[in-house]
Every structure is written in structure tokens, then in C-alpha cells.
Amino acid sequence: MESHMHEAFSDEILAALAGRYRVKIExxxxxxxxxxxxxxxxxxxxxxVLRISHGGHRSADQLQAEVDxxxxxxxxxxxxxxxxxxxxxRLVESLRTTAGEFHAVCFAKAAGGPAKPEDWNDQLFHTLGxxxx
Numbered sequence: 001m002e003s004h005m006h007e008a009f010s011d012e013i014l015a016a017l018a019g020r021y022r023v024k025i026e027x028x029x030x031x032x033x034x035x036x037x038x039x040x041x042x043x044x045x046x047x048x049v050l051r052i053s054h055g056g057h058r059s060a061d062q063l064q065a066e067v068d069x070x071x072x073x074x075x076x077x078x079x080x081x082x083x084x085x086x087x088x089x090r091l092v093e094s095l096r097t098t099a100g101e102f103h104a105v106c107f108a109k110a111a112g113g114p115a116k117p118e119d120w121n122d123q124l125f126h127t128l129g130x131x132x133x
Contacts, residue, residue, distance in 0.1 A: 008054065008099030009037060017052055017104040020086040020093045040109060047109035048084065055101030060094045063103050067091040078131060081107040 014037070015025045028039040028050065037052040053063065067083040071091070074082045084106045086093045093104045115124060 008097070009052075009102070013095060013097060013102050014039075014052070016095055017093055017102060018050060020088060020104065021048075021050065021084075021106050022087055023048075023050065042109070049081070049107045049109050050104060051107070052102055052104045055094075055103060058103070060092055060101070060103050063092045063105055067105055081110045083107055 011025060014028070018025055018028060018039075018041075023041050027041045029041065031038040031040055031049070033051075035053070035057055039050045039052075040047060041050065042048045068091075070080050070083055073080045083091045085091055086104075086106065091105065095102045095104075
């Protein structure tokens with residue numbers, strides 16, 4: 001992420017966007033991120049991921065197109081993390097600030113974790129190919 005985008009992000013922006021999902025800033029745990037600010041909250045079957053992007057990286061329309069595609073995949077039984085609506089019933093929330101726009105998207109947190117090299121085998125690649133195909 002470009003440094004000016006990182007510097008523009010604040011706890012006030014985080015609190016405002018998290019609040020649109022009925023989440024308090026103290027309930028968020030940072031997962032890091034490269035091009036986005038990524039947080040997790042909730043527990044067990046109710047774990048969620050909140051991803052916040054600066055408008056200079058992706059526009060609200062681009063993010064809406066992404067989540068529309070993921071929703072379509074989900075509706076067609078492809079194993080993806082389901083986008084979840086905000087309290088305003090939106091899949092993409094935007095906040096205009098003096099430092100530009102920030103956009104938030106919330107997803108159900110996927111079970112499991114990244115595949116490790118010892119997990120790589122013919123069955124894994126067959127399954128991934130089937131899903132992507």
C-alpha cells in the first residue's frame with residue numbers, strides 16, 4: 001500500500017466503518033494486509049473478516065463488482081467466503097474523508113488456513129482445479 005494511504009488511515013476511520021457492521025474497534029484484531037487493512041472479529045461459527053481499502057487503490061464500483069461476483073459464486077455452491085451486508089444492507093460501505101474515500105467489505109471467515117507445502121498433493125490440486133474450472 002502506498003505510504004500516503006497508510007498514513008491517512010486512523011482509528012476514527014476504522015471505528016466509523018466497523019460501526020456500520022455493529023462492531024466496536026476494541027473487538028477487532030488486525031490480520032495485517034498488503035493492499036488493504038484487514039481485521040477479524042467474532043468467534044467460532046460467527047467469525048468475520050472486515051477488509052478496508054483506500055479509494056485510491058480500488059473504487060467502490062470495483063469492490064461492488066468483486067462482491068457481486070463472489071455472491072454469485074456462493075449462490076452456485078462454490079466454496080467462497082460469503083460477503084455479508086452492513087447494518088445499512090450494503091455489501092460495500094464507503095466513508096469520505098479529507099484524505100480520500102475508504103471502503104469496507106465484510107466476509108464470513110473461511111474455516112481452515114493456507115495450504116502448507118506438506119499439504120500439496122495430487123488431490124489438493126485436483127480439488128482446486130475443479131473449483132476454479
